[in-house]
Amino acid sequence: MIVMKEGATRDQVDAVVERVESVGAAAHVSQGEVLTVVGAIGDRERIANLDLAGAPGVDRVVPISKPYKLASKQFKHGASTIVEVDGCKVGGTNFAMIAGPCTVESREQLLSTADAVKAGGASMLRGGAYKPRTSPYSFQGLGDEGLRLLREAKEMTGLPIVTELMDARDLEPVLEVADVIQVGARNMQNYSLLAEIGRSGRPVLLKRGLAAQVEELLMASEYVLKEGNDQVMLCERGIRTFETATRFTLDIMAIPVIKELSHLPVVVDPSHAAGRRDLVLPLSLAAAAAGADGIIVEVHHDPDAAICDGPQAVPADRFGDYVEQVRRVSELVGKEISRPEFA
Numbered sequence: 001m002i003v004m005k006e007g008a009t010r011d012q013v014d015a016v017v018e019r020v021e022s023v024g025a026a027a028h029v030s031q032g033e034v035l036t037v038v039g040a041i042g043d044r045e046r047i048a049n050l051d052l053a054g055a056p057g058v059d060r061v062v063p064i065s066k067p068y069k070l071a072s073k074q075f076k077h078g079a080s081t082i083v084e085v086d087g088c089k090v091g092g093t094n095f096a097m098i099a100g101p102c103t104v105e106s107r108e109q110l111l112s113t114a115d116a117v118k119a120g121g122a123s124m125l126r127g128g129a130y131k132p133r134t135s136p137y138s139f140q141g142l143g144d145e146g147l148r149l150l151r152e153a154k155e156m157t158g159l160p161i162v163t164e165l166m167d168a169r170d171l172e173p174v175l176e177v178a179d180v181i182q183v184g185a186r187n188m189q190n191y192s193l194l195a196e197i198g199r200s201g202r203p204v205l206l207k208r209g210l211a212a213q214v215e216e217l218l219m220a221s222e223y224v225l226k227e228g229n230d231q232v233m234l235c236e237r238g239i240r241t242f243e244t245a246t247r248f249t250l251d252i253m254a255i256p257v258i259k260e261l262s263h264l265p266v267v268v269d270p271s272h273a274a275g276r277r278d279l280v281l282p283l284s285l286a287a288a289a290a291g292a293d294g295i296i297v298e299v300h301h302d303p304d305a306a307i308c309d310g311p312q313a314v315p316a317d318r319f320g321d322y323v324e325q326v327r328r329v330s331e332l333v334g335k336e337i338s339r340p341e342f343a
């Protein structure tokens with residue numbers, strides 16, 4: 001990591017980038033409010049031999065010891081990355097409330113849920129068109145028709161859309177609708193998919209794998225960042241433990257732990273962790289209190305009729321109260337719920 005001096009010129013930064021690239025390394029420039037940092041990724045020795053510490057405009061050269069580089073806290077000098085989607089911010093003092101059905105099931109289901117989450121204070125609308133189901137015999141999502149309905153919901157509400165991409169072959173149609181591409185837990189280590197999404201430049205919600213360590217999650221994010229896309233949110237959604245009382249165990253500690261290691265925002269999914277709607281509120285409050293930058297929660301206008309994940313869905317008519325309670329806790333830790341420009 002090459003830290004430029006305060007007031008270093010554009011030419012000086014460009015010269016550093018050129019020298020880094022001259023030894024076959026990649027240069028990632030991060031322009032902070034005060035400081036510019038050039039991340040050099042390549043052969044450590046060849047980069048060291050450039051002796052960039054003495055180059056014009058360079059303040060110092062700091063080796064990053066962690067295996068993840070661009071995701072590391074050091075890379076941004078302690079500053080937080082703020083992901084911005086249609087004026088809705090995630091990270092820093094901004095808290096995002098992403099809500100909607102697990103799966104797009106029908107026009108009526110999606111539009112009525114979308115209306116309710118907008119009225120209740122959501123920042124973005126979630127909904128899967130392509131679903132990673134444990135059983136190949138379960139409903140796999142509406143696919144293209146689901147994307148079309150999501151577009152309609154976006155036009156109707158103005159809420160940005162978060163939807164999952166499972167297969168790189170669907171990237172193009174998903175890019176037409178998704179303001180944020182969700183990478184599901186089961187695809188966290190699908191590295192070619194991550195690189196493809198990185199190249200698209202679209203904001204990403206990267207879910208932690210069911211049995212992935214924090215470091216593995218950060219390494220996965222590195223695949224997106226490496227392609228020049230720093231609009232990445234990391235999502236804790238519960239992990240496998242020996243405990244069987246709940247579907248997964250929400251790793252609340254992962255929030256402060258990731259924040260200590262990385263500048264990327266952390267979003268929590270209480271729905272999939274718990275698998276039960278009565279646990280969604282307490283887990284959400286705990287997540288907000290622990291410093292999460294947002295929540296992604298499943299909401300359904302008629303949970304009993306849901307095709308997928310009904311037992312964990314917050315009923316749409318209770319969503320406003322739920323948001324209000326989470327808002328109070330997020331305020332206590334100095335965060336404000338950020339909503340898109342219409343709000």
Ligand code: PEP
Pocket residue numbers: 102128132183184185186207237269272
């Ligand atoms: C989802 O968000 O609907 C989902 C399938 O989540 P996960 O990938 O975390 O299981």
Ligand code: MN
Pocket residue numbers: 102103272298308309
């Ligand atoms: Mn779900």
